[in-house]
Amino acid sequence: MGGRAIVVGGGLHGTSTGLHLAQKGLDVLVIEKNSVGRHASGVNAGGVRQLRRHPAEIPLSVAAMDRWLDLDAFLGPDLAAMCEFTGHVGQVAVAETDADMAELVAREAELRALGWAHEELLDQAELRKVAPALAQHCIGGLISRRDGYANPYRTSQAFRLKAQRDGVRFQEGTRVLDLAKLGEGWRVETSAGSFESDVVVNCGGAWGWQIAGMAGEVLPRGHFAASMMVSARVRKFLDPVVIGTGRKLSFKQADNGSVIIGGGILGIPDLDAETADPVAERLVESARTVFDLFPIMRTATIVRCWAGLEALMPDQIPVIGPSRVVSNLWHAFGYSGHGFQLSPIVGSLLADLIVDGKSPLPLEAFRADRFNEDPSAAHPGVAS
Amino acid sequence: MSRMSCDLAIIGGGPSGMAAAVQGAALGLDTILLDEQPAPGGQIYRGIEAVQRARADDLRILGEDYEEGAGLVAAFRDSGAAYEPGSVVWQAVEDGRIGISHGGAARILIAQRILIATGAMERPVPIPGWTLPGVMAAGAAQTLLKANGMVPDTPVVVVGAGPLLYLVATQLARAGVTIAAVLLTGPDIGMSDALKVPGALRAGRTLLKGLAWRNELRGMGVPMIHGVSQPVIEGKAQAEAVSYTVGGTRHRVPAGLVLLHNGIIPNTQLSLGARCKQAWDPGQHCWRPETNEWGATNHARIAVAGDGAGILGARAAACLGRMAALDAAVRLGKLDPAQRDRMASADRAQLATQQSLRGVLDRLFPPAGELLVPIGPEDVVCRCEEVTVAELLDAVAQGCTEANRVKAFTRCGMGPCQGRVCGPIAAEVIARALGQGADRSGQFRVRLPVRPVPLAELAELQS
Amino acid sequence: MFRRLHELSATVTVFLDDAPLCVAAGETVAAALLIAGVPVFHAAPRYGSPRGPHCMIGNCYDCLVEIDGMPYRQACLTIVADGMRIHRMTEHEASS
Numbered sequence: 001m002g003g004r005a006i007v008v009g010g011g012l013h014g015t016s017t018g019l020h021l022a023q024k025g026l027d028v029l030v031i032e033k034n035s036v037g038r039h040a041s042g043v044n045a046g047g048v049r050q051l052r053r054h055p056a057e058i059p060l061s062v063a064a065m066d067r068w069l070d071l072d073a074f075l076g077p078d079l080a081a082m083c084e085f086t087g088h089v090g091q092v093a094v095a096e097t098d099a100d101m102a103e104l105v106a107r108e109a110e111l112r113a114l115g116w117a118h119e120e121l122l123d124q125a126e127l128r129k130v131a132p133a134l135a136q137h138c139i140g141g142l143i144s145r146r147d148g149y150a151n152p153y154r155t156s157q158a159f160r161l162k163a164q165r166d167g168v169r170f171q172e173g174t175r176v177l178d179l180a181k182l183g184e185g186w187r188v189e190t191s192a193g194s195f196e197s198d199v200v201v202n203c204g205g206a207w208g209w210q211i212a213g214m215a216g217e218v219l220p221r222g223h224f225a226a227s228m229m230v231s232a233r234v235r236k237f238l239d240p241v242v243i244g245t246g247r248k249l250s251f252k253q254a255d256n257g258s259v260i261i262g263g264g265i266l267g268i269p270d271l272d273a274e275t276a277d278p279v280a281e282r283l284v285e286s287a288r289t290v291f292d293l294f295p296i297m298r299t300a301t302i303v304r305c306w307a308g309l310e311a312l313m314p315d316q317i318p319v320i321g322p323s324r325v326v327s328n329l330w331h332a333f334g335y336s337g338h339g340f341q342l343s344p345i346v347g348s349l350l351a352d353l354i355v356d357g358k359s360p361l362p363l364e365a366f367r368a369d370r371f372n373e374d375p376s377a378a379h380p381g382v383a384s
Numbered sequence: 385m386s387r388m389s390c391d392l393a394i395i396g397g398g399p400s401g402m403a404a405a406v407q408g409a410a411l412g413l414d415t416i417l418l419d420e421q422p423a424p425g426g427q428i429y430r431g432i433e434a435v436q437r438a439r440a441d442d443l444r445i446l447g448e449d450y451e452e453g454a455g456l457v458a459a460f461r462d463s464g465a466a467y468e469p470g471s472v473v474w475q476a477v478e479d480g481r482i483g484i485s486h487g488g489a490a491r492i493l494i495a496q497r498i499l500i501a502t503g504a505m506e507r508p509v510p511i512p513g514w515t516l517p518g519v520m521a522a523g524a525a526q527t528l529l530k531a532n533g534m535v536p537d538t539p540v541v542v543v544g545a546g547p548l549l550y551l552v553a554t555q556l557a558r559a560g561v562t563i564a565a566v567l568l569t570g571p572d573i574g575m576s577d578a579l580k581v582p583g584a585l586r587a588g589r590t591l592l593k594g595l596a597w598r599n600e601l602r603g604m605g606v607p608m609i610h611g612v613s614q615p616v617i618e619g620k621a622q623a624e625a626v627s628y629t630v631g632g633t634r635h636r637v638p639a640g641l642v643l644l645h646n647g648i649i650p651n652t653q654l655s656l657g658a659r660c661k662q663a664w665d666p667g668q669h670c671w672r673p674e675t676n677e678w679g680a681t682n683h684a685r686i687a688v689a690g691d692g693a694g695i696l697g698a699r700a701a702a703c704l705g706r707m708a709a710l711d712a713a714v715r716l717g718k719l720d721p722a723q724r725d726r727m728a729s730a731d732r733a734q735l736a737t738q739q740s741l742r743g744v745l746d747r748l749f750p751p752a753g754e755l756l757v758p759i760g761p762e763d764v765v766c767r768c769e770e771v772t773v774a775e776l777l778d779a780v781a782q783g784c785t786e787a788n789r790v791k792a793f794t795r796c797g798m799g800p801c802q803g804r805v806c807g808p809i810a811a812e813v814i815a816r817a818l819g820q821g822a823d824r825s826g827q828f829r830v831r832l833p834v835r836p837v838p839l840a841e842l843a844e845l846q847s
Numbered sequence: 848m849f850r851r852l853h854e855l856s857a858t859v860t861v862f863l864d865d866a867p868l869c870v871a872a873g874e875t876v877a878a879a880l881l882i883a884g885v886p887v888f889h890a891a892p893r894y895g896s897p898r899g900p901h902c903m904i905g906n907c908y909d910c911l912v913e914i915d916g917m918p919y920r921q922a923c924l925t926i927v928a929d930g931m932r933i934h935r936m937t938e939h940e941a942s943s
Contacts, residue, residue: 299916805908
């Protein structure tokens with residue numbers, strides 16, 4: 001194809017889309033209002049997870065996992081190392097009660113019926129083998145063995161450097177102010193002047209609705225702030241990532257020994273200041289959950305917390321695909337707190353869709369026109 | 385039972401905090417002073433009650449400026465303000481919530497007004513070997529002397545720049561400590577040099593005091609070497625010697641303890657964590673929170689007073705503390721602005737004097753540029769995470785051109801100190817790599833907890 | 848590295864790495880260890896470099912010790928108490 005593309009948003013999805021379009025011969029400019037990886041891409045908990053995904057995401061997640069497990073091929077060895085990815089340690093959903101276990105059993109059956117075998121049930125003995133530090137009362141689990149974790153900010157930079165090697169230009173500190181049709185293409189007005197393009201891709205994350213709005217398209221504007229706590233180093237006691245079933249928890253121990261605790265504890269978002277704050281009172285529940293599940297953490301010390309801004313869609317899955325109201329505008333945003341692992345693949349699928357007219361994996365479930373009759377209603381997603 | 389709410393919560397027990405507490409209580413504000421130390425005095429008057437009670441001989445070593453603090457501490461004890469020693473504050477929020485750890489328990493206190501009076505810290509001096517055991521900030525030796533009546537019993541080498549160096553060396557020498565050398569990066573400043581600085585005459589008494597220390601050191605035979613460059617601390621498991629260049633030749637002096645100093649800077653962690661707007665002060669080469677003369681910040685409930693708002697010294701700190709308390713009373717409806725202005729007039733006048741004095745000192749004793757930025761690739765920038773200059777430079781080369789990007793890429797600033805020590809150093813390394821001013825590097829974003837909190841305390845947080 | 852200018856008056860007994868140590872009542876754990884001739888308090892977590900107190904006022908986090916079973920306590924901000932169990936954190940906390 002040749003032709004120009006402008007990607008709005010320098011997070012992982014914008015960068016991934018940019019590099020895949022460049023690999024197909026387009027001239028690509030990524031416009032980022034802060035710095036690459038500043039928001040969700042750089043401040044998530046770093047889980048590289050197939051486990052417990054929405055069924056529509058599963059084909060994408062499995063294909064993404066293939067890429068994570070061969071990052072050398074995707075990024076080149078030096079940039080692959082930059083991501084600090086650890087794979088094949090597994091992510092485990094833990095069952096504390098019979099109700100939890102029943103939920104996991106149902107889940108495994110659901111996936112098997114859909115033809116997926118990557119989520120395996122664990123009985124208590126097997127759980128103990130995989131995560132011996134879990135409390136005695138845990139009765140079983142569901143594991144996805146290929147899963148792991150990476151360093152989100154370093155991964156964002158690795159993707160950017162790869163994109164730059166492939167010829168993608170980045171314009172940071174530049175805010176998109178308006179999108180205007182110019183024939184079949186676009187004039188993108190920014191705080192640093194205007195740019196013309198044949199194609200615009202909206203990877204605006206928590207601000208994706210704003211970018212869509214500039215083109216006259218109403219898409220859901222929900223967002224939330226996920227908060228995380230990190231402990232001082234503890235002698236290595238856990239290999240897989242553990243997620244809660246009956247209660248909110250995402251728990252991993254990094255290779256350097258620090259423990260990263262997340263799982264949906266909400267912070268306070270500030271979309272205007274483009275930042276978010278953790279809330280001490282809301283960490284209480286998380287701290288108690290950690291103690292219940294990992295007795296070794298009773299002498300742990302929390303060194304830092306942060307909160308990151310994430311988009312939130314009404315059905316908690318992203319918008320991926322063409323604009324429904326105007327030509328040559330594409331969307332890939334709204335990952336609702338679980339876009340990190342999908343980043344190597346969505347950019348590739350979107351580039352295939354844009355250039356070749358079709359994606360090798362089904363994207364129907366993510367179409368932009370799936371929302372309510374009244375598309376101007378904001379999702380009652382959390383404001384604070 | 386711990387207090388869960390109050391009118392005025394003061395964080396820090398130094399001169400500004402104590403003066404604010406005295407004034408606040410006098411105006412009828414329900415005032416609590418939270419102090420992470422066990423007794424009031426902050427750092428400058430550290431341990432003063434214990435010294436008076438049991439070690440009065442040490443007052444002669446410590447000097448008259450220290451003794452001045454006794455009156456303020458006594459006034460604070462009598463003020464009626466509540467005092468909570470041993471309380472570590474790990475967050476201050478713009479809505480008035482303060483996170484506190486005390487006696488193994490954590491709670492949230494809600495204040496109508498928060499006064500951050502956490503004072504200053506010593507600027508880090510990241511010379512090669514600075515992380516070895518047996519290397520301390522010069523103020524650490526002062527703290528041990530004031531709080532514990534302890535002095536080094538091994539030869540000491542003092543390295544750096546700034547008037548505090550002379551004071552610390554003098555205090556230690558008076559206590560009988562062997563000071564092997566005082567290595568100063570700046571030139572020797574005599575009275576005639578000092579008087580060349582605009583405004584110096586007004587600062588006469590202070591200048592004479594500093595010169596007196598220098599002369600006292602000379603009289604005690606302490607070797608003082610000026611114009612020193614490239615200081616390196618040598619040693620395997622702990623400090624053993626300091627080597628340095630002067631007059632084009634390299635020298636080496638054995639040491640059992642090395643004390644470093646390159647001026648003091650505001651401790652901005654709590655105000656940064658509260659998202660108070662910060663400004664770069666080019667005269668003092670540091671960041672500080674933006675405050676008006678009453679200490680008010682961009683947040684309605686938060687004020688900052690004392691050296692934490694900008695280095696002006698203990699006397700100015702007391703003035704600013706009182707003025708912040710007066711302003712708090714206005715905001716809480718206990719005083720009208722005209723009364724406040726009347727009651728503050730003496731402090732305002734004193735403050736003006738102190739400000740011009742500080743200007744003179746800043747011109748005479750700018751921070752030593754060479755000591756600001758480590759240049760050896762293996763030199764440690766981040767003590768907590770052991771991140772080196774080489775790693776920072778690599779991050780910059782990869783496009784991380786600002787403090788938070790460097791932090792996210794290298795882990796510099798992610799350790800327990802949360803960047804309070806390495807922040808200034810990282811800013812200088814980035815600035816040097818990019819050929820721009822240190823202020824362009826930005827500051828690390830700070831979030832709760834500003835001090836580490838045991839998970840066990842969070843699990844039982846009272847709010 | 849340090850000596851006292853005055854005689855010890857009130858004392859308490861703490862345990863340093865399981866050995867009893869007589870220290871001055873009311874002083875910080877950091878001061879007590881320094882006067883007992885202990886220069887190394889912990890090993891920095893990444894490369895295990897030996898570390899001891901640097902600032903003495905709670906900013907440098909290099910006076911870290913384990914106190915009564917809790918690691919990562921700042922010795923310069925903790926007052927000694929009778930029976931306190933202090934362990935230096937000189938073994939690497941992380942396995943790598």
